Amino acid sequence: MSDSNKGPTRRQAHERKLKRRSMILAAISTSVVVAALVILIPLTPGWERVKQSFFNWDIVVRTFPKLLNAFLLDVAIFAWSVPLIAALGLAIALARDVRDPVFYPLRLFGILYTDIFRGVPVVLVVYLIGFGIPGLGLQRPFNSPYLWGTVALVLTYAAYVAEIFRSGIESIHASQRNAALSLGMSPSDTMRFVILPQAIRRVVPAQMNILIALQKDVALLSFIGPVEIFRQAGVFKSLLASFTPYVVAAAIFLVVTIPATRLADHMLAKQNRARS
Amino acid sequence: MTSPLKLMALAAALSVSASTALAAGPCATGKTLHDGTLTIATGNPAYFPWVIDDAPESGKGFEAAVAYAVAGKMGFDADHVSWVRASFDESIQPGAKNFDVNMQQFSITADRDKVVDFSAPYYTSAMAVLTTKQIVEGGAKPTLDSLRKLKWGAQASTTAVPMLVGLVNPDSDPMLYNDNADVSAALQAGQIDAALFDLPTALFLAAVTVNDGVVLGQFPAERSTNPDQFGMLMEEGNPLKFCIDEAINALKQDGTLAKLEATWLAESTGVPVIK
C-alpha cells in the first residue's frame, strides 16, 4: 500500500461502487417485500380473527410473566441434562470405538443403543420411560417425572451426541494415533490426550446444533406432568380460548435459540475457513 | 343406519318434540352449516359416560342423548343430525368450522366467552377428587386440610386447573397432563396422589381406568363462585345460539335434562362432600 496516500486504487473504487449498488438494490427489494406483507396481510378477510386469536396484546401482557417463569423450568431441565448427555454420549462413542474382541459386547451395545434411540421419536421415549419405569412401583422421590423425563432426554440425545463424537474421533488422522503410540503411550492415554481433545474441538459446532434441538425438546417433558412453558401456554390457551400464549412462548424460545443458532453457524464457518 | 339404538334415540327425541315433524324448525332454518341438518362435533375419542362406546350416533351417553333431544326440540329428526370430531383447539381457531355446535364437556367461562359463543348450560357439574386406595389408606381424608398436602394433577386443557387452585390451593405445584389417560397413568405411577375432575368423569375413571381408583369426595357446584357448567360451543356470533338456548331451556323446564342425567350419569350421592 505504498500509494495509499493517493486515495483508493482503481480496483478499490470499482469495488466500492459495486458494493453501494448492491446495498441500494437490497434495500429496495427488502422494503418492497416488507411493505407487501404489512399492507396485504391485514387486507385478508380473516386477518381480524387471526389477530384476535394469535396476536392479542392484552393476553400477551396477562400471560408473559407466568410464561417466562415457566421457561425457567425449561432452562433448568436443559442445564442439568447437558452434562449428563455429554458424559453418556462420550462413553457410548468410546464404547463403539473399542477394538478388543473381549469388549465386543460393549461395542455391540453401543451400536444397538445408538440405532434404537435415534430411531424412536423423543416423545415416545419420554412417555415410555416417564410413566413406564415409575409404574414399576418406585417410591417417591424416585418416581419423579423430572427424574425419568430427564433420563429419557439424556438417553435419546446421548445417542445423537455419541454419533457426532464418533465422527469427530474418526476424522482425526491415523498418523496422530501412530505418533502417540510410537512414543510408547498406551491406547487409552492416546485417546484421552491426543485424539479426544482434537476430536471434541472439531465437533463443537455440530454439538451446538444438537443443544439447540434439545432446548426445544425439553418442552416434551410437559407430557408427563411438569408445567414448563409449553404446558403453561397450553393452559392459558384453554382458559382464554386464544393461541396468543403459544406465540408468546415461541418468542421466548426464539430469544434464546436465535443467538445460539447464530453462534453455532459462526463457529462452523470459522472452522471451515480454518480448515481450507 | 337404522339400528335399534338409533330408533330408540329417535323415539326419545320425538317424544320430547312431538309437535315438530319437519326436518328443520323455523328458528334454525338457513342458519346451519348444511341446510336441514344439524352438525354436532364431539371429542376424538368421546368418553364414557358422555358418549357410550365412542358412538354418538347411537344416542347413548349423556351428551349424545342431550344432543338428540336438543336437535329434536329444534326440529331436526335423528336422520338430520350428523356427527363430526373436533378438538378444543379446532373450535377456537379462527376460520370456517366444520360443525354447528361442539359438545364435549366445555366449561363456560367469561374468558372463553369473549372468543366463542356458549349455549345455555345443559349440565352443572360437581368437581370431584380422584385418588387411589393406597392414598386413602395412607390417611388422605375428604377435608381441605388433608387435600392440600397431596400432590395434585389435572388435565391441562380443562377448567379443573384454575378450580384446583380456587378450591384446594395445594401446597405444591400441580402436575398437568394432555388427557384423562395420562392423568390416570401418573396416578398409577404414584407421581401424583390425586386429580380433580368433573364428578361423572371421576366416577368413570375410578371404576374403569385406574386400578384401585377411589372418588374421595366432591365439591358441590354451589361451593364454587364459578360452578363448572357445560355448554355447547359455537363460533362467536353464530345465529343458531338463540335457537339452541331456547331448546335447552325448554328441555330444562320440562324435566327432560334431569331425566337424561338420571339415566346416563352415575349416582353421585354416595360420594362424600368435602369439608
Add this chain to the structure above:
Amino acid sequence: MKLQVKNVHKSFGHTKVLNGISLDVAEGEMTCLIGASGSGKSTLLRCINLLEPVDDGEIWLDGAEIADPALDPQPIRQRIGIVFQSFNLFPHMTAEENVMLAPRRIFKTSRDALRPTVEELFDRFGLKDRMHHYPDQLSGGQQQRVAIVRALAMKPEIMLFDEITSALDPELVNEVLQVLKSLKQDGMTMVLATHEMAFARDVADKVCFLDKGSILEQGTPADIFSNPRQERTRDFLARVLGPR
C-alpha cells in the same frame, strides 16, 4: 549387534511389501535405507517400531526378540524413537507440551522435573524461543526438529527416521540434517529412510538399497555410490543422481 532384523515378511492384503528382509545395525551406527517409493523402506521402519505387526521373521533389540506377537508393544516402543515425514505433532499442544506428554504419562514425571532436560534439548536444536508456540506457528523445519526432540525426550536407545526431510521446503532441509549429524556425534544408533543421497554418502556408516521389499545390496557409502554391483542399484542411482 544393537538391532537385528531377521528374514522379516510383511504383506498388506495380497501385496507383498517386505520379502525376507535381514539387516544388522551396530551400536552407534547410522544406517541409511535408500530405494524407490514403495520399495518398503517406511514399512520396515514401522515394523521395527511395532506400529505394523510383522507377518513372519524376527526382530531383535539388544539381544531380545521384540516382534513376538505375544509381547506388549508399549514398553518396547518406548525404547525406539521414530520421526515421521509429516511431523505429526499434536496440533492442540505447544511444542513443550508435545515433548512432555509421553514422559509425563509413562514415567509419571512432573513437568517441573522434566523441564531442565526438555529446555536443554530445545536449546540444543535452536528452538528455545519456540517452546511455547503451537505447531501451526512453526515452520516445517522447526516442526520437524520439535518432533525429533519429542522422540529424544523418551531417551530412546535407537532412533528411526522416515524420510523426515521429504515434506520440507528445500531451504529448510539442511537445518534438520544438521540435527542428525549432531545426534551421530553423540553416538546415537540410527536408521534412516531417505532420499538425501549426498547426506547418505557423507554421513552414513552403512547404506542399504531396497527394491521390491528386499535388500538388494548393502555396504559402505563408497561401495554403494561409487561401485554398485547390481544393475538395479545402478539404474536407481542414475535416476536420482542424474548422469555423471
